[in-house]
Amino acid sequence: MSDFSEELIRPTTEDEQGEPHVPSGTGICLPWLQKHIETIATGGKQEKDFAQTTSACLSLIQEALLKHQWQRAAEYMHSYFQILEDSDSNKRQIAPEIIWRLGSEILYYHPKSNVETFNTFADRMKNIGVMNYLKISLQHALYLLHHGMLEDANRNLSQAETWRYGEKSSSQEVLINLIQAYKGLLQYYIWSKKKMELSQLDEDDYAYNTASQNMLNHSWKTSINLCALIQIPGVWDPFVKSYVEMLEFYGDQDGAREVLTNYAYDEKFPSNPNAHIYLYNFLKREKAPREKLISVLKILYQIVPSHKLMLEFHRLLRKSENEEHHKLGLEVLFGVLDFAGCTKNITAWKYLAKYLRQTLMGSHLAWVQEEWNSRKNWWPSFHFSYFLAKSDWKEDKTLACEKALVAGLLLGRGCRYFRNISKQDHQVLKKKIKQVKKSVKKYSIVNPGL
């Protein structure tokens, strides 16, 4: 914080002479600082009329966009094109990007614009200031894709793919990879459409052969297009998903596994829960051994203990013969119910009630104690308050019964939640409540002797 004022007070040194006077450097950069400074500008280098009008025009466009006045924005935009003739080369260079951003937005929302207008605009913009060619092509293709014009989008991407300008920089490379990947995705769409058609055809049909041949071709192209991008660290869910689907379809299970394993476990990638979920689903489809599934979900459990797959994880652990896994199964259930978004998850409560009882019956009191110790100071008010007893009963009686059992087991019969639910008189649930009472009496960890 103190940096910027120091920057401001600090004597100017030689090397800063050419830089703009809004301090950036190491300190915080405040875009409104310039405005404050301009309020006192009485002399010195004045902005030229040209710069003044263009910057005024820009702010008018932005204002109109924020007020959804597309027509007005379009009119101003018409005048704003003059910035392309700015004598300031810096401004001239960034101008195409601004024009594209604002212009595409206007054309996207303007009630009178159509795909042709957009196409014309995009094609013009691609060639003004070559630096944006790739970005604009990509966005243009996305636009076309969403208007159902797959062919046009594909052509666009193909054109962009082969485009080169100057030395190949790393950012250019990433963009080209991205364009290729989108092209691959597009081909995947076409492929999956064909696949659907194929599934409707009879295998003995003549057409079947040609169609399947077609699909093969596509797959080969796509794999080249997709696999380059997904090596780069990032979140590439749609690409990975479609790539794996195609690999699987053609029986390349090892390739698919490798892609997914790499996507999930490469350390350079962000810890994306979906990567693990995809891998798990793949292994499940592959009918992998339980141990393998458990090991994948164990990692997902570390990242997202609240995921709905955790209940499946619990089931797997419960079925396992390993004692350690049984213990982990309890931990997983407690972990799921820690989260605010899962408090009303009836399956989780059902599992917990059942499994708690089972664990206590199997005299693993220590496991329960271990889990409960870190939660006993906040679960009672988080899950088992009087208010919740009333509202749970009102909203979902089965949930209330399950929770009552857990509350009784963990907190004893004196617990408010349990007392409140067990007092309730309900025809259908009478038996259930009776069972709950019995279980609590027998297994509650608070007074195990009784």
Added chain:
Amino acid sequence: MDFPSSLPPSLFTTGPLGLSDVPDVSFMCSWRDALTLPESLPQGSENAAPHVAKGLLWEPDTPGPLPLLPPGPDPWDPGVTAQELLFRGGYQFRRQPRAVLDVTEQVSGPTVDSATWPGLCLVTWPPFLLQLSRFLWDHGDIAFAPLGKLMLENFKLEGARSRSKKKTVVSVKRLLQDLGGHQPWGCPWAYLSQRQRRFSILGGPILSTSVASLLGELLHEELALRWEQLLLDEAFTGGALAWVPGRTPRAGQLVYPAGGALDRLYFQKVILTPGGEPRALGGPGHIRLRGPVRQVVTRTVQGEALLAVRSDYHCALWKPPPAWRAGHLQPFRSHLSVDSPGRVTPLPHKNPPPQPTAPAEPGPCPGPQARSPQPPPVSRSPHHGWPVSPRLQQIYKDPETLVFRDPCPWRWADFTAHPRVLTVGDRTGVKMVDTQGPPGCGLLLFRGGAEASCQKGERVLLTQYLGDCGPECLHPTLHLICTQFSLYLLDERLPLVPLLKWDHGLPSAPLLARLLPPPRTGLPRPLLLAGQGGELQVLHIAGEGASAPRLAGPPQSLPSRSDSLSAFPLLEPKSQWRLRERLTAPAIGLAAAIPPAAATPVLSLFQLSAAGDVFHQRLRLQADPGPDSPAPTASWTPQASASCSQWLKALLEVPPAPPVWAAPTFSHRRLLGCFEPQKAEGKAPEGLRTAMAKGRVLQPRDLGLLPTEERAPAPEPGPEDELSERLEAAWEGRAAAWWERRRGSSLGPGKQPKRHKRRTQLSSTFSSLSGRLDLSDAASPPPSPERTLPEARPQPPVTPPSQESTQEPWARGVPSERQQTLRDYMAGLPLRGAAPGGASVPSSQTSSVRAAPSRQRAAVHSGSQPHGKKPRMGF
């Protein structure tokens, strides 16, 4: 909880912020998010048509928000402005002019070198010295009193041996006796004793250096602080206005601080009509706290509304009992920062790092006269089942910032979806910390760096947990992070990778954000974002369950308070300025309510300004405006205008804030005493006397005069020159009267020359009067023989700043061998004390007000006009 089954593609790069070689894949287009990839098949051609994005326009009822409550009785001081702090100079030697804090780089003898290499110590720069010397004059008590106290014992001053052989020891006690009634509030013109003069000569060099350097440092520090505050005032991060829902969905309470120091917490009951029009029920109840309220947060936890307040150093949490009504403050219970089951925002501390307590205790109830909510000592008896913990729990401690070194002390904390995990944020990033885990560990949720493609100089200004708004629709794991450029949405299950990034483009710091429930089922959730300058934006966040959050439609800007200026009647410039200042006061609070079951969803928006005003705006959702229907422009209804005028009337009745700088007053008792026997006829002396007795600034109207005497070299109004006459009237603050006169009769030009004549008569009266005043002044028994008549004092010539700065402190720059001569000369000259009074008007600060005639100045002594910000206005 569902996790989005397919996240939008994004590149993941690690590195510092401002990495330029990374392509920004997240093209900053609002329509980008409308283009989520079709899930499986290109059937998207039908359902991905962009019509989804075209709906959703909040249409305001009026062009701007309206005041909801009458203005508070306390005057409001808008503080310093950039114009007052910045000085721009030396531009001709620069290719790039550079604004400098209160300092000019123009040193005397301007050469290119001295301008581009101003390596001088800041304090010694001439213009700053000018200001400093002015400060020494105006606030002598502050500047010299501590030093004087230190030197209360006799002290010896060396120097000037040749002249003052006899006395180099001055008793400060005697000195103070002499000064009694004068200094430190003394009038510079009053009189000087020999002792004082000797002291001034002997002590001058010492005082001028030590005091000036010390004071200069402090003053500079203060100015820098003010400047930083002006650019970014983080105190009100999060917002100090809260809407506490009542028992019925239409009733609720606004909780906000008001009063001059924002130290009173007001509770105003408000009912929303079915149309969304709010109606204040009765007057607000209030409690007074011991410090300014910085943040007010409300949550409903398990059916119980909780209210949390953050002050500069304290936090408090109240539980209003259900039957609470405005005015019935007794049953308030105050806790310290209770971390109840997961749903109350912990009150983020500034610095030291956040310490939301773990299960906290119910403290003793401070009651309505609650002073600042103090941390209660050890709790006595646990009520209502809260577990007891007698101390604050430290959750996180790290003197360093999270990602890279940035010396900002700002820290922030909020909840996450896990009740025992909190986020801890600073300017560089946000971390998730397990309160039960070992200290120091945690997982970074947001990194100011290439991961979020942050720009150079980008910093976190606000972090907010969005899951509190009900877990039904949106993921309860979303966090909002605002920087000065962009807004990020992050899922705590996928740290570091923003799910959504949007350049908000707000022209001030976005410190307030509110996520609202969807106005109707199926519609996306509005996210309100407000800048410190009062600008408002609403974004729509769609995506629930298994789809990732995305922007639905382009963001929209909502009217800000300054847009309401047109609703108020046109005023004379001074009042107009005041009104404008009030309307453009920084925004410090934002709250919104969506009354249920309206045909078209209505959003009631409340804004709190730093002046303590609550404004209200009603917006209607146009879910699907036809493609050709232009956005209808709202206009002011007569009701709105009427309520505005009413508010304005109340505002103008509030006395304006006393100026920060007050003219030195002097002891007038003695003068009054000698004034008594004189039976001065006329209103003028009477007015002067009352003004003196009350110790307030003498205004021309106290003298019963039209304050027209030589205001400014205004052109002589010709008989028909209506405009200049009107301007002239406005200058005198009599625009309304002029208008009345103008309207009431077509008196025509006949009367105008008369008025003019009267004016000249009056001003001549005043000049003769001032002469008489001087005489009466002189007639008072002089306490010291050296006393001179100010009448005879020659006006110091207006000197250029460079010259003048060497005059005061007078000895600076004079060769030491000549100082003695000078000193002798000065001692002989009784004007020593008086001269700086004239010089104390720095010529660099000439403003229209200070152009008042020096003659009048002499007459009124230093009962001068408050100077400072006002002269800027209007003219």
